[in-house]
Amino acid sequence: MFEILKKRDLTPVTKLFVVEAPLVARKARPGQFVIVRVTESGERIPLTIADYDAGAGTVTIVVQEVGLTSRLVGALGEGERILDFVGPLGRPAPLTDRGPVVLVGGGFGVAPIYPIAKVLKTKGVKVISIIGARTKDLLILEEEMRSVSDELLVATDDGSKGHKGFVTDVLKQLIESGREIEEVIAIGPMVMMRAVSRTTEPYKLRTLVSLDPIMVDGTGMCGACRCTVGGEVKFACVDGPIFDAHQVDFDEAVRRGHMYDAEQKLALAKLEVAATGGRGGCACGGGR
Amino acid sequence: MSDEAKRKPAKRPRAEMPCQDPAERVRNFNEVALGYDEELAVAEAERCLSCKDSKCRDGCPVDVDISGFIAKIRDRDFRGAYEAIKGTNSLPAICGRVCPQETQCEAKCLLGRKGEPIAIGRLERFAADWAMSQGKDRPADIKPNGRRVAIVGSGPAGLTCAGDLAKKGYEVTIFEALHAPGGVLVYGIPEFRLPKRIVAEEIDNLRALGVNIQCDVVVGRTITVDELFDEGYDAVFLGTGAGLPMFMNIPGETLNGVYSANEFLTRTNLMKAYLFPEWDTPIKVGRRVAVVGAGNVAMDSVRCAKRLGAEEAIIVYRRSEAEMPARLEEVHHAKEEGVIFHTLTNPVRILGDEKGWVCGLECLRMELGEPDDSGRRRPIPVKGSEFVLEVDTVVMALGTTPNPLVSQTTPGLEVNRWGCLVTRDEDGLTTRDLVWAAGDAVTGAATVILAMGGGKKAAAAIDRVLRG
C-alpha cells in the first residue's frame, strides 16, 4: 500500500508524487488533504491533494521541502512506500457553477489549485488562473494549469517570467479592469493568502482560501488546527480547510504556524548531522 | 513471626504497591506502580473473606468472578486465577491498571467498612502480568462461520467486540483512523500508567485470533458505513469513542502555548514527544504549566507536564478536592510528584504576551453552593476574587464529546443532543439495522471497563442476530 508509482522534481525543492492509494483516490475531491507519516518515529503532516484518479487508484501530492518531515518525504523515490497515508480529510472545496472564477496559486500552492481548476472546467465554469513564484525556476505546473484554464496569467517576483511582481498585483489589475469575476480561490503561503484577502476585500469579492495549520490527527480530535473564522474558533481539519478569506484571522494563523520554529530548527540540524555522517556542520569539507 | 503477620490476615492493612520513587519517576516515563510479586499477591489474597454472597462482583461492570480468582491466587494457582478473570474480561492487564476500582468492586468490599478493601485491581493486574510472563495464550481452535463483521475504532470497545466475535468464527476487520490501534489506551493514557507493550500484547493476541486490523482508515471519509455493507460486511460495530475536545470558550484559547489535553497527550504518548528529537514530533512545555480540570485526563496531562520538564505543574479545578472525578490513585500519585492543586479556582481568561504566547491564566476563586443536577455542590464565583497565575502553557482537560464524522455520513444513524449515538436496546443496537455501538461513542466519555462491557454485549447480540 501507498507505493510511490511516479516521482517528478518540479523544482529542486518541490517534488510531485503519484501514490497508490485506491481507497483515498475513490473518495478524493478538490480541496481535501491527506495526512502522511514516513517513519515509525515520524511526525504526522497534512498534504493537500494535488490530483486523483479513482480508476487508477492513485493520488497525487506535491511536497515542498521546508521542514523535517517534508524533506523526508521529498527524499523518497519511485517504488518506495509511504508508511501512512490517510484521507481524504477535510471538506471538499465548495465549487460554484457560475463563473468566471479566478484561481490564484502561489508557490507550491499551485498544486492544490490544479484539481479545483480541473473540476470547474468539466463543469463548464470559466476559469482565469493566476500562478506565481519567486522566480521562473520555482514556478510549477504551468502547462497543466494552462490546459485547465481559460486564461493563465503568470507572475514572478523577479520578473523572470510573466508579470514582475506579486500575484496580488495581477489580481488587482484584473479586478480594476472591470472584468466580471464571480469569486476568487487562493491557495499558497499564509502571507500570500492574507494579501489576496486584503486585495479583494474592498471589492466585496467572495474569496476562498485553504488554510494549512499545524495538524496532528486531522480528524477533529486534537484541536491543533484551531483557527478563528468570523470570530469563532474552527478546527481546520474538519470545518475546513477552505474558509471565507474575509472572515479568517490571518495574523493568528500565521502566528500559530510558527509555534514550533525552534524545535523544527533542532530537528533539521539533526538531519544535517545525519547527512554529514555525524561530523556536524556543513558538508563542504572546507572547514577541515 | 512479627506481630503484624500473626494478626488475622483480614485485619492486616493492604499489601502496599511497590512504586518508583517520586523524585526519580518525575524524570522518566516508566511505569509508576511496579506490581505485586508472588509473595505480596498471596499475602493480599489471604486478606479476602471469601464471602459466600460476595458483593464485589456486583460492582464489576463485566461480572468478573472476583472472590473466585482471588482464592486461586491465595492457593498459588496463578494460571487458574488468570483464566477465571479471562472468562469475562478479555483485557485484565489493562483493567487491573486503569479501572476506577474504588468506585466499583472495591467499593462493595466488606473489608472496606472497617479498614481497607481488598486490593482487587492490583491482584487482577498481578494475575494478568503473571500470565503474560509465561508466554502467549495459545489461540483457541476457531471454525470460520463465513460471516464478516466490520468494527470501527480500536479502543477497548472495538477490541473487545472484535475478540469475542473472532472467537465465534466471524471474519473480523477493525478499521482505525489513527496509524496505531488501541484508542485512548495508546494515544491518551501515558506510558507511566499503562505501558504500551501491554496494549501491543493484547492487540497481538487479537491478531492471533485472526482479527484483521486496518489502520489509516477514517470511516465517514475513507469509506462510509453503507459502503462497508456494500463490500459484503454482514454487520457493523461502532466503537469510535468520544474524541472531540471541549474548550471553555474564554478569551485567549488560540494563543500559542494553549493545548487541548487530547493534543498534549497525543503528542506525548502516541507521537512520543518526550523522546524528541529522536522522535520527530515536538511539544512545547513551559516552566509553569496549568492544567484545567481534575479528571483522569487532567491528572495524566499534569503528570506528563512534570515529566516533560515543567518546574511547576498545576491543576486548576473549579470544585473542591472531594468532587475530583479522577481515580484516587492518580490524585495521590500526582501529589507525591509535587503537582500543585488550585481547587475552587475557575479560569476566566488566558493572557498572552506581545508575541501571542501564553503568559498567564486569570482565575476567579469559587465557593461551593447548593448541590446541582449531578448531586455535586455547585461552585459559585466569589466576587472580586480575580487573580493571575503566571504560566506559559495551558492545557484544557474539560472533557470530550463523540466525533460526528460517522453519524454525519450515515443516513438514519441518530445521535442525541450531546452527539452520542442513540441505541435502541441494552445490546447497543443503533437506529440503523445491523449497526451496533458501544463505549464512549454511546455513553460519552466514561471508562475502559464500561466500553469493554458494551463491546461484549454487542458481540453477543451480533452473533444472535447473524445466526438468525
Ligand SMILES: Cc1cc2nc3c(=O)[nH]c(=O)nc-3n(C[C@H](O)[C@H](O)[C@H](O)COP(=O)(O)OP(=O)(O)OC[C@H]3O[C@@H](n4cnc5c(N)ncnc54)[C@H](O)[C@@H]3O)c2cc1C
Ligand atoms: C487521558 C485519558 C485517561 C483515561 N484514564 C482512564 C482510566 O484511568 N480508567 C478508565 O477506566 N478510563 C479512563 N479513560 C477513559 C477511557 O479511556 C475511555 O472511556 C475508553 O477508552 C473508551 O473506549 P472506546 O473503545 O469507546 O473509545 P476509544 O478508546 O476512544 O477508541 C475509539 C477509537 O476509534 C477511533 N475512531 C474514531 N472515529 C473513527 C472513525 N470515523 N473511523 C475509524 N476510527 C475511528 C479512534 O481513533 C480511537 O482509536 C481515560 C481517557 C483519557 C482520554
Ligand code: FES
Ligand atoms: S488536526 Fe487534530 S483536530 Fe484538526
